[in-house]
Each structure stands twice: as structure tokens, then as C-alpha cells.
Amino acid sequence: MTLPSSAKTLIIGGGIIGCSTAYHLAQMGEEVLLLEKAALTSGSTWHAAGLVGQLRSSANITQLLGYSIDLYNRLEAETGLATGWKMNGGLRLACNQERWTEVKRQATTAHSFGLDMQLLTAQEAQDLWPLMDISDIVGAAFLPTDGQASPSDITQALAKGARAKGAVLKENTPVTEILTERGKLVGVRTVQGDIACEKLVLCCGQWTRDLAKTIGVTVPLVSVEHQYMLTEAFGVPSDLPTLRDPDRLTYYKEEVGGLVMGGYEPNGIPWAKNGIPDPFDFQLLD
Numbered sequence: 486m487t488l489p490s491s492a493k494t495l496i497i498g499g500g501i502i503g504c505s506t507a508y509h510l511a512q513m514g515e516e517v518l519l520l521e522k523a524a525l526t527s528g529s530t531w532h533a534a535g536l537v538g539q540l541r542s543s544a545n546i547t548q549l550l551g552y553s554i555d556l557y558n559r560l561e562a563e564t565g566l567a568t569g570w571k572m573n574g575g576l577r578l579a580c581n582q583e584r585w586t587e588v589k590r591q592a593t594t595a596h597s598f599g600l601d602m603q604l605l606t607a608q609e610a611q612d613l614w615p616l617m618d619i620s621d622i623v624g625a626a627f628l629p630t631d632g633q634a635s636p637s638d639i640t641q642a643l644a645k646g647a648r649a650k651g652a653v654l655k656e657n658t659p660v661t662e663i664l665t666e667r668g669k670l671v672g673v674r675t676v677q678g679d680i681a682c683e684k685l686v687l688c689c690g691q692w693t694r695d696l697a698k699t700i701g702v703t704v705p706l707v708s709v710e711h712q713y714m715l716t717e718a719f720g721v722p723s724d725l726p727t728l729r730d731p732d733r734l735t736y737y738k739e740e741v742g743g744l745v746m747g748g749y750e751p752n753g754i755p756w757a758k759n760g761i762p763d764p765f766d767f768q769l770l771d
């Protein structure tokens with residue numbers, strides 16, 4: 486398929502954010518063209534763990550995440566593509582009194598958003614997550630409407646839904662330059678030619694900073710190294726809730742009968758500060 490020579494709204498990047506943007510704008514009747522330099526999901530999206538938790542410190546983000554749950558509840562039926570979404574609930578642990586105070590406040594906040602966040606004893610938490618040693622747990626919060634999904638599958642479903650509403654999504658089409666005239670956006674350059682556009686949405690994940698910089702826009706975003714472990718299958722039930730332990734900065738979820746565990750390092754190491762290696766599609770760090 487040849488590229489159109491113009492688009493009202495052009496999106497750069499075919500990860501979950503770009504495809505979601507295309508899906509929602511197309512639903513609103515916007516004319517949308519999405520360009521992805523490699524394949525859809527080939528950036529960060531393909532290897533995200535896929536935990537979907539709603540509670541954040543910002544009310545707006547929490548409400549947005551609540552909308553995501555509504556969307557994931559219907560996306561598979563709407564598009565015919567599996568999303569891996571399962572509402573198995575989310576547990577948040579408190580392993581000291583200060584965290585417990587915070588968790589109780591979060592529960593109050595959650596209730597004000599209409600979320601059914603339940604406060605549990607350590608034993609009740611272990612009943613939901615029998616693998617856990619609860620010797621230092623003060624309490625836990627459980628949100629039954631949290632869950633987990635397959636980020637790649639959700640992205641493909643969003644892409645299909647966007648196409649069904651008229652959006653055009655092109656893979657293997659890197660944007661090499663953003664074109665401006667007298668400081669005003671006029672389009673983008675690709676190896677197949679220039680495309681005029683009225684609006685441009687940068688959904689390039691960790692590539693956004695460098696691209697935005699070419700037109701003088703500062704996006705304060707840099708990747709940090711992240712480590713996670715996957716176990717072999719050992720009989721973990723598929724309805725195990727996701728688990729977050731904020732004091733140890735770790736998260737857990739079930740995957741094909743085993744566990745995934747990821748950790749946020751307190752002293753995260755920035756990666757590729759001076760430019761991301763090219764190509765870096767469907768890749769992991771050592």
C-alpha cells in the first residue's frame with residue numbers, strides 16, 4: 486500500500502500508546518494515519534509485564550485507568566482478538582506501620598473514586614496469595630477490579646479496532662524528520678516521501694526525546710535499566726492476583742503456571758542517554 490500524501494492527524498509510533506491514540510481518535514471520527522518504524526509492539530510494549538493497576542496518587546490518572554478496565558472488558562468482544570485480559574484483582578502489601586497508614590489513606594481515596602478497595606489482614610492476604618511469607622506483613626489492600634493483560638495482544642486489538650474505524654496504520658515506515666515552516670508543523674519526512682499533516686502526536690516511547698529535540702521541544706524522558714525474573718511453571722494458579730510490595734519495590738504476577746517478578750531499583754541506572762542503538766526492535770538488555 487502506498488503512503489497517503491497527507492493526513493489530518495498523524496501519529497508516530499505503534500506501541501500501545503500510539504495504537505490506543507489511533508483507536509480513540511478514529512472512534513471520534515478523526516482521519517488518522519499511524520507510522521511505525523518497525524512492527525507494531527516492537528518497542529517497550531512487547532515485553533511489558535502487563536499488570537493493570539488503577540490506583541495512583543493523581544485522581545485523573547486513576548480515573549483514566551478505570552476507563553482502561555472498561556475498555557479491556559469489551560475490547561476482545563469488539564475486535565475478535567484475544568487481549569489476555571483477566572480481572573484477577575491486585576494486592577498491595579504494607580510491611581511497616583508507615584506503609585499501612587499510606588495504604589489505608591489510598592483505600593479512602595479509592596473509595597472516593599468508586600473503587601472497591603478492601604483492607605485485609607496479613608492472613609486474608611495470604612489466603613489470596615498462598616505462596617507468600619506473611620511474617621512481616623502489617624496489612625494489605627485488595628482491588629478486585631485490577632488485573633493483568635497481554636500488552637502486545639491489547640495493542641493488536643486496538644490497532645484492529647482503529648483500522649475498523651478507518652485509521653491507516655503503516656509498519657516499517659520510520660519518520661526521519663518532522664517538517665516545519667516558520668516554526669509551524671507542516672508534516673513529516675519518510676524514505677517513501679513527505680506527508681503533510683495538521684496535527685502530530687509523538688508516541689515514540691523512549692525514542693520521543695530525540696525526535697522532539699529536532700524541533701526544539703524538550704521531553705524529559707530517559708529509560709532506566711530494569712530487571713525481572715521469570716520462573717518455570719510450578720503450578721501457580723491462573724487466577725492468582727497481581728501483587729505489589731512497595732517497600733521492596735517489587736511486583737509479581739502469574740504467567741503460564743509460573744511467576745514473573747520485577748523490581749524497581751532505588752538507584753535506577755539510566756540507559757542509552759546518548760542515543761538508542763539502531764536497530765533496537767524486539768530487543769532486551771543483557
Ligand SMILES: Cc1cc2nc3c(=O)[nH]c(=O)nc-3n(C[C@H](O)[C@H](O)[C@H](O)COP(=O)(O)OP(=O)(O)OC[C@H]3O[C@@H](n4cnc5c(N)ncnc54)[C@H](O)[C@@H]3O)c2cc1C
Nearest residue numbers: 498500501502522528529530533534535536660689690692
Ligand atoms: C520489563 C517491563 C515491564 C513492564 N511492566 C509494565 C506493567 O506491568 N504495566 C504497565 O502498565 N507498564 C509496564 N511497563 C511499561 C510499558 O511497557 C510501557 O509504558 C509501554 O509499553 C510504553 O508504550 P509506548 O507505546 O509509549 O512505547 P513503545 O512500546 O516503545 O512504542 C514506541 C514505538 O515508536 C516507534 N518509533 C520510535 N521512533 C519512531 C520513528 N521515528 N518513526 C516511526 N516509529 C517510531 C518504535 O518502533 C516503537 O514501536 C513495563 C516495561 C518493561 C520494560
